[in-house]
Amino acid sequence: MTLEKVKEFALQRKVIWSQHVATRMMERGIERGDVLNCIRFGEMIEDYPTDFPNPSCLIFGYSLGGKVLHVVAGCDENQAFIITAYYPNTQKFCDDLKTRRK
Numbered sequence: 437m438t439l440e441k442v443k444e445f446a447l448q449r450k451v452i453w454s455q456h457v458a459t460r461m462m463e464r465g466i467e468r469g470d471v472l473n474c475i476r477f478g479e480m481i482e483d484y485p486t487d488f489p490n491p492s493c494l495i496f497g498y499s500l501g502g503k504v505l506h507v508v509a510g511c512d513e514n515q516a517f518i519i520t521a522y523y524p525n526t527q528k529f530c531d532d533l534k535t536r537r538k
Contacts, residue, residue, distance in 0.1 A: 439480040445516035446475045452517045470499035474507045481534045
């Protein structure tokens with residue numbers, strides 16, 4: 437899986453949003469446009485090639501309002517899957533909000 441493939445599917449709106457991620461996004465005040473912006477302009481900071489049922493990755497980017505946002509997304513041959521989205525904090529990540537604390 438490559439981030440470029442996830443970006444391509446996001447641009448084509450070939451994205452699956454689970455009920456779980458929709459609920460979490462609502463709780464966190466994150467809109468679909470924020471997630472798509474993060475994917476479109478973001479960078480992969482962690483790769484999860486052995487995730488089941490499809491490989492996934494952690495994407496660092498920004499919401500439409502300019503807040504740092506993390507999105508976990510994966511894809512198969514036909515579409516992208518949004519697994520979760522959240523605003524990172526320095527309890528779990530270093531000050532750059534890209535590097536996970538040990």
